[in-house]
Amino acid sequence: MAEPGETLLGGQEGGPVAAPCTLVIFGAAGDLARRKLVPALYNLSLDGVLPPSFAVVGFARREMGDEEFRAAGREGVDRFSRRVADAERWAGFERSLFYVTGSFGDPAAYQALRKRIEEIEPGFGIPGNRIFYLSVPPGEIVTCVQHLQAAGLLKRDAPGEPFSRVIVEKPIGHDLASAREIDGAVAAVCGERQIFRIDHYLGKETVQSLLVMRFANSIFEPLWNQKYIDHVQITVAEEEGVGTRANYYEGAGALRDMVQNHILQVLCLVAMEPPFEMTADVVRDQKVAVLKCLRAIPRGEDLERHVVRAQYAAGFQHGVEVPGYRREDRVKADSTTETYVALKAFVDNWRWAGVPFYLRTGKRLPKRASEIAVQFKDVPQMLFNASGTPIEPNVLAIRIQPDEGLSLRIATKLPGPRVRIYPVKMDFRYGSTFGDQSPEAYERLLLDVMAGDATLFMRRDAVEASWSWVNEILEAWQARGSRYLPEYPAGSWGPVEADRLIEADGRGRAWRTL
């Protein structure tokens, strides 16, 4: 069904046009709702981009009434919103917040949910469009979807009927088989266009801006290939340890938690071919093409030359001693879960032939920082580096978080009578240039779901293609057993084995200091 306003505005004049709808948040008593979702919705309301006919229904096991849910939402906005809550605006916003208590596995709870939604919607003029945000553990997704179907809340979209959409959080499954199982179960209930697999990284301004940088500037794309690029580094560094997520993380590890989704999605945006139009399926076709070109990681003795996994040991951060992973709450004393992984990947196509993509992520690194760095090839060894003293290569660094922006390292002559070459950094920062804070990723992504734009969401084939590549590594690790898991001190940039992985390739390559 065409969204109101879409025909005339075509989604161009004012950005995505959100359709009137009810947003049902499963797991509404959890951290994500309090820290991210409710503040994002509040900010969208301040920006005037929420549809006038709109309501939020929280759904979770915890006993709570509407007022308590609203108070929790207000507390979340006060603590985590990029804008402070205005009493009057909040009062207007909170009137659209409701809560239903229920267990995800209880059919009666879904009937109660349906009844409550049907009571709320007429009052807000909502025509029956519904979005179900499943902020639940991966193992409960299928249960939720099947119960929603059984309760008549979720069905295949049909022309002229109100829409129903499902938002599914990453990780989808814990390996290829489980991802296929989940995808299959959801696909049995609704069509692919109704499913929005969310990865909040893709909603970040800098990530979205990556395609603009590549395809709206004429200076980068001609250089964006193996002729000029030496290598690419993608880093997602976390300062925090496992914290309160040990129950989940013990069964996941860094490869599943970060590489399979965030990092591979970012890699796709760096490496994809230009789409012929900026529509969801065309963009996503190009991303899937990248995933299909990923060279399988070799097994056997060569494995460590391509993948290093490690676990943080005790160390110091900001002058404070912190425990090693195995001493964290709810972590097994003999855990072999990796908290760090570094990989060397290749995209085997014409554009990227022979260009390594070095990927790394870890917990308890010195700072929280995510970055894409494109390092260009050295200039010929003559003129200013004829004596053999290398000139620092050009690096285009795109900072995803924090301090979103990009910088270009160039060599320049130092002022003075001698010719002395010095690397300088041309820096663009969103905060300095545009002043106001960038919208949170969830704001853009929730708005896109309301508008039915799936460009920034993962399609089923992309999820399965990335799991397919990651599965090879998981199986290789399993085959080798866990006889040796390198460690790195908390607060350092990772294990020496990871340094060796990149340095072994020569050409002065090294991990960047962020």
Add this chain to the structure above:
Amino acid sequence: MPAGSGTGPGTASEEWTEQRPVDLGAIERELEAQLDVLGRAGQGVVPTRARMSNLVVFASGEAADGRLHESLAEISERHPSRILLLVRDDDLGAEPKAWVSALCRAGDGGRKICSEQVSIRAGGEGVRLLPSIVRPLLVGDLPTALWWAVPTPPPLAGEVFAELAAMARRILWDSRDWADEAVGLRSVGRWAEAVDPRIGLADLAWVRLAPWRLAVARALGAEAAATTSVRVVHGPHALPKALLLVGWLAARLGWRRRDGGAITPSSARWTLDGPSGRDVRVEVLRATDGPPLLLEAGFEVAGSVSRVVSVRSEPDGRLRIDPPLPGAEVLPSPSGGPGDLVARELPDLDGDPQFRAALAVARSLSEDVVG
């Protein structure tokens, strides 16, 4: 609170913002806030943040309260950097404490050009925590230099130096303040031989030698290869300079140590093999008192007519070449305090390639004079 808060000791157009104490985990945020405040004070004109390097300075409490602060102001003006000043201060206790400030000066069009400084002080066991505080504060894509501004030869300082050095592209120290210069030179020389050649190393004593090397090169001229003897007289605490000068000549002219060593506590002699089979005699003498400088370098040069040349430090610090050379008998004095020397060195990321070669020879000579 460390010295240098409020308006600073730089030029009239320079000003330190107030040093504000800050939690160790909130340093970056506080720096942003300070620049934000400066921007608001400037009617919305965001100050230009100038930084060419990360400069990590490791100092002791007494030094940091005095001339070091002036040196940092000088460096900030000539080579704006994010300065991370680490101060070992045993009066403070083990828990590290941090302050942030910015040094601003007027630029074109009324803009403020600011560079930032983080001061972190710790005593006792707290010193070993400093690398973990520094690591997240380094700005990516900027070269990192470590200025080891304490009178302990770096390799003898233990794990803290090793951890800080591992973050640095450039490492600077000053042998002038070492208590036992021969031991220091030996340890630094051995350490330097194992350091990645891409890391630029410099002893400020070597930087101070630049005018001496120029004067000696001019005095010896085209006949340098015919040198048969070298005699260097230095003041107390200038043995490294003397040995580095000899080391530089030996490395450039291809001399190899054959034998020799200390004769008295204040003198040493060596015989070196020259490339043409000619012996080169080297004598290094320490004056009983005086400034920590080179005082005189004398040379005998063989040739159709043997001659003796020398370079001597004048009371005003200038260098006199004897016999005088037309138009160049007096050369400018070796200048500069540590701030000047460091600011001069920072732009050369790879360091002076002649330094490592000179240090290697100086190290081998120092082995003979270690008590």
